[in-house]
Amino acid sequence: GAGVSQSPSNKVTEKGKDVELRCDPISGHTALYWYRQRLGQGLEFLIYFQGNSAPDKSGLPSDRFSAERTGESVSTLTIQRTQQEDSAVYLCASRSLTSGGQETQYFGPGTRLLVL
């Protein structure tokens, strides 16, 4: 079946502009995560969605970052007034949800964002 897809694959923007990144999770996966990977760094957790529950936004680095998800489908991550330090690869992951949390998170290919 299809994996996690993300669009666009690459995005170049000017400082101060808003950008919107999209994630299509694996069908049937109720949990969805956004992570950020800056150059030379590991992945940083940004936000978590689970069904219709309130999202866990504890990883968002500033109020310029926001994300939405409608039900168990597509999610969008929006960065307002982009700054150069926002340049990174933004990765989305999804997983099915059963008790114990042992299920694997499946990652998309990421969106490479460059803020000039």
Place this chain on the structure above:
Amino acid sequence: AQSVTQLGSHVSVSEGALVLLRCNYSSSVPPYLFWYVQYPNQGLQLLLKYTSAATLVKGINGFEAEFKKSETSFHLTKPSAHMSDAAEYFCAVSLPYGNNRLAFGKGNQVVVIP
């Protein structure tokens, strides 16, 4: 909060030699542990995971890792490196409850020398 330490950002290994990538974790409770591999311009792919069953875990492509609670370690090994093993490898930890978000190490870029 849980965390992972991976030392040595770049690791060079000769083709046919042992691959050893070290991972140490910190967690307040027995965690779940993962190794992911990232090939150029691709997303992360799971190599293997430990979720409180057998401490020696076998994964894809001949990799395995052993969970050692006393050493808080989860080192990744492969007996014989192939050229196709050149990639970036990430160790990650999650708590076995809550949102199971992953905390990643900084990664090891593996270079295989012919």
